[in-house]
Amino acid sequence: MNAIKVLNFDTAGVAKAAAILTAGGRVAFPTETVFGLGADARQGPAVASIFEAKSRPAFNPLIVHVADIEAAQGYAEWTPEADRLARAFWPGPLTLVLPLRAGHGLSDLVTAGLPSVGIRVPAHPAAQALLRAFGGPIAAPSANPSGKISPTTTAHVIAGLGDRIEAVLDGGACEVGLESTIIGFAPTPVLLRAGGVPREDIDAVLGAPLTDHTAPEAKGITAPGQMASHYAPTLPVRLNASSAKPGELMLGFGTMACDINLSDTGELREAAANLFRHLHALDALSKTTSPAPTGIAVAPIPAEGLGAAINDRLRRAAAPRP
Ligand code: TXA
Ligand code: MG
Numbered sequence: 001m002n003a004i005k006v007l008n009f010d011t012a013g014v015a016k017a018a019a020i021l022t023a024g025g026r027v028a029f030p031t032e033t034v035f036g037l038g039a040d041a042r043q044g045p046a047v048a049s050i051f052e053a054k055s056r057p058a059f060n061p062l063i064v065h066v067a068d069i070e071a072a073q074g075y076a077e078w079t080p081e082a083d084r085l086a087r088a089f090w091p092g093p094l095t096l097v098l099p100l101r102a103g104h105g106l107s108d109l110v111t112a113g114l115p116s117v118g119i120r121v122p123a124h125p126a127a128q129a130l131l132r133a134f135g136g137p138i139a140a141p142s143a144n145p146s147g148k149i150s151p152t153t154t155a156h157v158i159a160g161l162g163d164r165i166e167a168v169l170d171g172g173a174c175e176v177g178l179e180s181t182i183i184g185f186a187p188t189p190v191l192l193r194a195g196g197v198p199r200e201d202i203d204a205v206l207g208a209p210l211t212d213h214t215a216p217e218a219k220g221i222t223a224p225g226q227m228a229s230h231y232a233p234t235l236p237v238r239l240n241a242s243s244a245k246p247g248e249l250m251l252g253f254g255t256m257a258c259d260i261n262l263s264d265t266g267e268l269r270e271a272a273a274n275l276f277r278h279l280h281a282l283d284a285l286s287k288t289t290s291p292a293p294t295g296i297a298v299a300p301i302p303a304e305g306l307g308a309a310i311n312d313r314l315r316r317a318a319a320p321r322p
Contacts, residue, residue, distance in 0.1 A: 031174060032092065034177065035143040039138070053161055056146045108280075143160070232317055238295055253301055
């Protein structure tokens with residue numbers, strides 16, 4: 001990829017950043033917490049390319065950034081408690097994890113196949129300007145290579161991802177400098193990640209103390225990356241299969257005979273974008289096929305690049321069920 005474009009935070013720079021997102025590209029942008037690495041949350045390949053740029057080893061769910069409460073309500077099932085928190089702290093460093101609303105239109109990769117979505121309205125003027133110019137939801141993890149420190153300046157972003165992403169919006173410093181506080185509902189409010197909004201402030205708005213789910217063992221309940229078996233299709237899954245055995249459905253990769261192909265051209269980005277959708281489709285197919293299939297055979301996926309994350313998700317799909 002060519003050198004990263006550094007876009008000024010002015011009308012022309014914001015318009016250019018929005019156009020890159022519309023075209024399926026990646027733009028780093030400042031939020032009040034850290035720089036986010038943004039892509040259109042509705043475009044699967046664009047979302048997949050975020051994981052690729054970060055070399056993120058697993059498809060952790062990403063936070064969806066929107067311009068205001070009304071936009072958030074288009075993607076999440078709204079509740080009175082969510083409304084109180086949103087009105088108290090948005091725009092600002094608070095992420096709410098809420099059930100996905102039917103017809104949401106987000107890529108499955110954003111939510112890692114979960115029935116919930118993490119959503120927030122950032123306060124930074126550059127993030128707000130970009131969201132309004134783009135006019136859609138922006139999926140964004142922190143704009144750093146996986147395992148490295150989160151970026152809070154344009155220079156950090158360029159040092160970490162300069163040769164891997166299209167552009168960075170140079171909007172000035174991140175006021176908060178550490179990631180948003182994440183609140184889930186189980187169904188009462190629980191703290192999933194400590195962050196930019198102190199929990200005491202949240203307790204004060206709710207009138208009751210949050211339950212703390214930040215301990216590693218508690219996190220396993222909601223963070224799919226920590227569970228051995230996650231997003232398991234109804235049928236057993238057999239990995240690294242060169243062909244289907246009698247009775248099996250075949251999930252292919254590259255040129256081969258199969259029921260559904262992750263990418264017939266063998267592209268990992270396309271395969272990543274298709275993964276959850278195709279597993280859902282195979283599940284549906286297994287219910288309408290007669291005689292009933294006995295399992296799903298999955299073609300080998302190369303281990304490099306996005307393949308590591310695809311294989312991670314497939315291993316979870318194939319893991320012994322609890
Ligand atoms: O401040 C922030 O939140 C920054 C800026 C860019 O907005 N973003 C950020 O993203 O920190 P990231 O990818 O580093 O952390 C997102 C975390 C995930 O690791 C996951 O724990 C949680 O958000 N998350 C997102 N969606 C979720 C969901 N549906 N269920 C449970 N947890 C979720
Ligand atoms: Mg991060």
